[in-house]
Amino acid sequence: xxxxxxxxxxxxxxxxxxxxxxxxxxxxxxxxxxxxxxxxxxxxxxxxxxxxxxxxxxxxxxxxxxxxxxxxxxxxxxxxxxx
Amino acid sequence: xxxxxxxxxxxxxxxxxxxxxxxxxxxxxxxxxxxxxxxxxxxxxxxxxxxxxxxxxxxxxxxxxxxxxxxxxxxxxxxxxxxxxxxxxxxxxxxxxxxxxxxxxxxxxxxxxxxxxxxxxxxxxxxxxxxxxxxxxxxxxxxxxxxxxxxx
Numbered sequence: 725x726x727x728x729x730x731x732x733x734x735x736x737x738x739x740x741x742x743x744x745x746x747x748x749x750x751x752x753x754x755x756x757x758x759x760x761x762x763x764x765x766x767x768x769x770x771x772x773x774x775x776x777x778x779x780x781x782x783x784x785x786x787x788x789x790x791x792x793x794x795x796x797x798x799x800x801x802x803x804x805x806x807x
Numbered sequence: 808x809x810x811x812x813x814x815x816x817x818x819x820x821x822x823x824x825x826x827x828x829x830x831x832x833x834x835x836x837x838x839x840x841x842x843x844x845x846x847x848x849x850x851x852x853x854x855x856x857x858x859x860x861x862x863x864x865x866x867x868x869x870x871x872x873x874x875x876x877x878x879x880x881x882x883x884x885x886x887x888x889x890x891x892x893x894x895x896x897x898x899x900x901x902x903x904x905x906x907x908x909x910x911x912x913x914x915x916x917x918x919x920x921x922x923x924x925x926x927x928x929x930x931x932x933x934x935x936x937x938x939x940x941x942x943x944x945x946x947x948x949x950x951x952x953x954x955x956x957x958x959x
Contacts (some may be wrong), residue, residue: 731860731932732943780930783865799862799930803946805929806890807841807858807902807922 735755736770754788810870814893826907837918838905845897855937859892862930881913
């Protein structure tokens with residue numbers, strides 16, 4: 725699974741992207757965030773404030789119950805501030 | 808029906824002219840230009856700048872979807888969204904939204920719709936660098952409210 729991080733999530737996690745082998749029992753966005761938190765203190769800090777973490781799967785905004793699977797592109801980022 | 812995401816500046820006059828070039832059914836063009844505001848206090852001599860980050864691929868996709876939604880809602884002859892990213896200084900242009908239609912209501916309303924939706928839908932993030940150091944701009948609840956106004 726390809727993970728992308730933007731803005732302060734990128735800074736806190738310390739990388740812009742990575743490819744991870746996600747456990748088979750991680751099948752939803754919410755479970756993915758829970759699992760990422762266990763990868764290290766940088767992930768735990770970045771994902772602590774869940775309300776501030778938006779998720780896109782394959783470039784579409786999704787909720788926590790949305791399915792994820794190997795091969796997906798999953799992006800985590802704060803609320804957008806363009807314009 | 809054009810979306811461009813770029814680091815370079817754009818020429819507002821030339822872009823607006825292109826929207827009606829060769830199409831004499833266009834009766835009006837509406838536009839919105841977003842600029843970088845100076846966040847350093849006036850007269851402080853402090854420098855400020857802004858760096859815009861975006862999600863390449865998803866940005867273009869979302870902007871095209873927003874543009875298509877405007878086309879569904881209003882009779883538009885042409886639409887244009889240009890959004891810059893990278894480091895920008897106070898006074899620099901950030902975004903240009905323009906719509907062309909036979910009549911002004913469609914042009915004005917769809918232009919307001921596009922910028923309101925863009926603000927809450929397009930994956931851009933602003934990092935302001937002012938006297939207090941770099942700070943990520945937070946999303947505004949009022950922007951969500953402005954977007955909600957267009958829901959139907």
